[in-house]
Amino acid sequence: MARRPGSPTTPFLSPAERRVVHALPAWRQAEWVAGRRLAKQLVHELLSVPEADVEVLPREDGSPRVLVFGGPAPTLHLSISHTAHHVAAALAPEPVGVDLCGTDSAAAVRRAADHVLSPGELSLVGSDRPEAMAGAWALKEAAVKADRTGIFGPAARGIELLGLRPPVLGGRRRAMAWRTGDTVLALVLARAASSPGLPA
Incomplete structure (x- = not known):
């Protein structure tokens, strides 16, 4: 960055x-x-x-x-x-996605969050943690970029956010996140089903 x-x-x-x-x-x-x-x-x-x-x-x-x-x-x-x-x-x-999200965008992210985050993911993020909301959004955005799909629609909801610290996503994805000042940086690597060493 x-x-x-x-x-x-x-x-x-x-x-x-x-x-x-x-x-x-x-x-x-x-x-x-x-x-x-x-x-x-x-x-x-x-x-x-x-x-x-x-x-x-x-x-x-x-x-x-x-x-x-x-x-x-x-x-x-x-x-x-x-x-x-x-x-x-x-x-x-391998397929990779990167996203930046400012904590000052958390309110705007919250307004769109129902389209991207499941009720369980919203519970994980909480309502009064701007850095967690920015992190969740950045992780989802990075994941759909790695998959080459869009943030709005069924693709983002199909990527399960299992943890924020450390960041964990469902499926064949490795996730990392960093915070610098008021910005969260997320990186997601998505492996294809044929990648060696990974279960099908």
């Missing part, structure tokens, strides 16, 4: 990435650019390729995909999240 820069400068973006960022609302452009900059740095560090040869473009479902030298990098899974002040990116050989 990094602090988001204030300026949406784009010299490191490809023409295709510039088209995407210019189509976004002005308020979202700096966040989008910061996320792509961080993602390109991660790919550069992992594969030792120049950042200029890395593109991060949206799939049809909106999730980010990595292209290196103009072609897809099929063994890399990427997830990006940003808030007004922070950006996070995760790169892994």
Whole structure:
């Protein structure tokens, strides 16, 4: 996770990435650019390729995909999240999701929580713990990103939140969460059913 820069400068973006960022609302452009900059740095560090040869473009479902030298990098899974002040990116050989949620968003999250959290999960989170509400939301959001499904609808309710400290999710998922200041960062790795060493 990094602090988001204030300026949406784009010299490191490809023409295709510039088209995407210019189509976004002005308020979202700096966040989008910061996320792509961080993602390109991660790919550069992992594969030792120049950042200029890395593109991060949206799939049809909106999730980010990595292209290196103009072609897809099929063994890399990427997830990006940003808030007004922070950006996070995760790169892994298996499906991964990352999400940031500010504790100042807890009231808004609570209003939408019935669509995402079960009654049991709401009991686990409690009503007067903004950091727990932000953490629960970030974990669910990271999980649906790893699964490449949406936060609203049946997918999020189908991912069971079993614990917050430490974070535990149902299914074939490993979860981690950190709090920095007023922001919770969640990371979820989702293994496919064919992953070796895991029961079917």
